[in-house]
Amino acid sequence: MMSDSDPPQSPSAPTENGHNTGQRTQSTVQPLNGKPRPSLPPSVIDCDIHNEVSSIELLMPYLADHWCDYIRESAFIGPHANDYPRGAPTSARPGSMPANGGAAGSSLQLVREQALAPWNTEIGILNCAYRVQSVKQEDLAADLATAANRWQIDEWLTPEPRLRGSLVVPSRTPTRAAEEIHRFGDHPQFVQVVLPVRSFIPYGNRFYDPLYAAAVEHDLVIGINFGGAPGHPPTPVGWPSTYLEEHAGMAQVFQSQVISIIAEGVFDRFPELRIALIEGGFAWMPSLMWRLDKEWKGLRSNTPWVRRAPSDYIRQHMRVTVQPVGAPPDPRYILQTVEQMESDSLLMFATDYPHWHYDEDEEAWPVTLPEPLNANIWHENARSFYRL
Amino acid sequence: MTRVVIAKVWEIPPGGRKIVVPFRGRAGIGVFNVNGRLYALRNICPHKRGPLCTGELTGQIAADAPPSAYDSDLKVNGEGEVLRCPWHQWPFEIATGRCLVDPEVRVKTYPVRIDGNDIVVDLDD
Numbered sequence: 001m002m003s004d005s006d007p008p009q010s011p012s013a014p015t016e017n018g019h020n021t022g023q024r025t026q027s028t029v030q031p032l033n034g035k036p037r038p039s040l041p042p043s044v045i046d047c048d049i050h051n052e053v054s055s056i057e058l059l060m061p062y063l064a065d066h067w068c069d070y071i072r073e074s075a076f077i078g079p080h081a082n083d084y085p086r087g088a089p090t091s092a093r094p095g096s097m098p099a100n101g102g103a104a105g106s107s108l109q110l111v112r113e114q115a116l117a118p119w120n121t122e123i124g125i126l127n128c129a130y131r132v133q134s135v136k137q138e139d140l141a142a143d144l145a146t147a148a149n150r151w152q153i154d155e156w157l158t159p160e161p162r163l164r165g166s167l168v169v170p171s172r173t174p175t176r177a178a179e180e181i182h183r184f185g186d187h188p189q190f191v192q193v194v195l196p197v198r199s200f201i202p203y204g205n206r207f208y209d210p211l212y213a214a215a216v217e218h219d220l221v222i223g224i225n226f227g228g229a230p231g232h233p234p235t236p237v238g239w240p241s242t243y244l245e246e247h248a249g250m251a252q253v254f255q256s257q258v259i260s261i262i263a264e265g266v267f268d269r270f271p272e273l274r275i276a277l278i279e280g281g282f283a284w285m286p287s288l289m290w291r292l293d294k295e296w297k298g299l300r301s302n303t304p305w306v307r308r309a310p311s312d313y314i315r316q317h318m319r320v321t322v323q324p325v326g327a328p329p330d331p332r333y334i335l336q337t338v339e340q341m342e343s344d345s346l347l348m349f350a351t352d353y354p355h356w357h358y359d360e361d362e363e364a365w366p367v368t369l370p371e372p373l374n375a376n377i378w379h380e381n382a383r384s385f386y387r388l
Numbered sequence: 389m390t391r392v393v394i395a396k397v398w399e400i401p402p403g404g405r406k407i408v409v410p411f412r413g414r415a416g417i418g419v420f421n422v423n424g425r426l427y428a429l430r431n432i433c434p435h436k437r438g439p440l441c442t443g444e445l446t447g448q449i450a451a452d453a454p455p456s457a458y459d460s461d462l463k464v465n466g467e468g469e470v471l472r473c474p475w476h477q478w479p480f481e482i483a484t485g486r487c488l489v490d491p492e493v494r495v496k497t498y499p500v501r502i503d504g505n506d507i508v509v510d511l512d513d
Contacts, residue, residue, distance in 0.1 A: 209457060298476045298477035300489050
């Protein structure tokens with residue numbers, strides 16, 4: 001039933017679940033409650049675009065005969081962490097499912113049309129969420145990572161020079177992860193190693209040192225990304241009952257990792273290490289900084305290797321992508337949050353394509369902030385952090 | 389300059405302390421004997437005005453390096469050079485008054501001298 005308040009929609013436009021999908025890249029719908037569309041920034045770097053492996057069949061050409069046989073014989077469908085349950089309407093933006101039936105985010109053509117074109121994106125950083133760490137067979141996990149990385153080179157990085165990639169690594173066995181980083185770390189389009197935020201040991205633990213050492217050696221960022229399936233609950237208090245709880249609660253998993261990484265001295269062991277927090281939101285960051293700094297003062301004797309206030313380490317070594325923006329009722333609160341982090345350098349623009357966090361392209365970053373903060377968020381912070 | 393006799397020298401042996409609160413005064417001062425040297429601190433923590441000089445004495449907890457695969461290299465350097473405020477555990481270096489977790493924070497120190505058998509602190513008025 002159309003009412004007067006419905007946005008104009010041409011009758012022939014394709015729709016999905018009531019959403020106009022045909023004009024997604026050239027929206028005529030009034031965005032931002034009728035406010036004029038802000039002009040595009042001169043340069044855009046998108047720090048979170050997902051390239052999904054639709055099916056393990058795609059990796060078969062890169063796997064040894066033994067694994068192909070094993071996969072067929074055991075009907076193994078690949079590591080499916082179910083971070084964004086395929087088919088759940090909130091998992092994919094309307095119109096992002098390829099016509100041939102692959103997963104949302106699996107089509108380079110759609111990424112070009114829906115993620116790169118709307119902002120005339122200069123550089124897009126892929127975060128392949130193929131969770132090989134969930135595979136308990138160590139050799140298979142390592143070979144799946146190699147296969148996924150070769151597939152990324154062939155199907156994404158080589159055909160599209162605007163894209164940069166994130167290495168998939170078997171992080172449950174850090175020495176094997178380091179081997180994988182050495183294998184591809186000097187490829188000019190790999191700029192990052194992606195780790196799921198849900199780990200089976202916190203990322204500050206020295207267990208991961210071989211992985212971090214390899215990342216530093218090849219000057220790669222560690223990207224900690226939403227999701228993962230390590231086998232224990234996604235909350236510290238047990239298993240949640242609903243997807244809502246897991247999805248919204250992922251912000252606390254990010255905080256657990258930040259606390260661990262700083263307290264265990266990762267940045268003291270690897271002073272060159274850079275870590276991007278991807279898809280975890282950012283509005284929680286000021287309160288975590290305050291809390292960590294406060295408790296560190298009284299409890300510094302627990303971790304005497306932590307030589308500066310924790311928030312200093314965060315500001316120096318970490319960056320945070322903007323989507324999903326925890327949509328505050330007043331967009332001015334976003335500026336307040338940035339001010340509370342006491343740095344113009346921490347936020348990096350990201351669409352998190354194809355995950356569905358906003359309706360219109362203009363809402364991907366819903367505020368225009370004062371310069372130079374505005375330009376920093378759209379491109380400069382990512383350019384210097386990833387050395388693009 | 390007000391000359392305050394805090395104690396006789398034998399009252400504060402190494403590792404000992406004496407806190408003196410003047411008549412109708414406020415928090416007073418604490419005099420510490422750290423390995424034979426005397427130091428006087430104001431008995432007010434610059435953080436939240438806690439009774440700093442009543443806190444626990446310790447050394448400087450240190451690690452030459454962050455934890456490695458082999459160990460975490462934790463040690464206590466010295467004994468009694470560091471005073472932790474009993475309220476929020478902020479550590480202060482007794483010799484300088486410097487707060488070890490915040491270089492902006494410092495507790496007031498006073499010169500101490502021995503005059504005959506007396507330990508004397510000169511307060512600036």
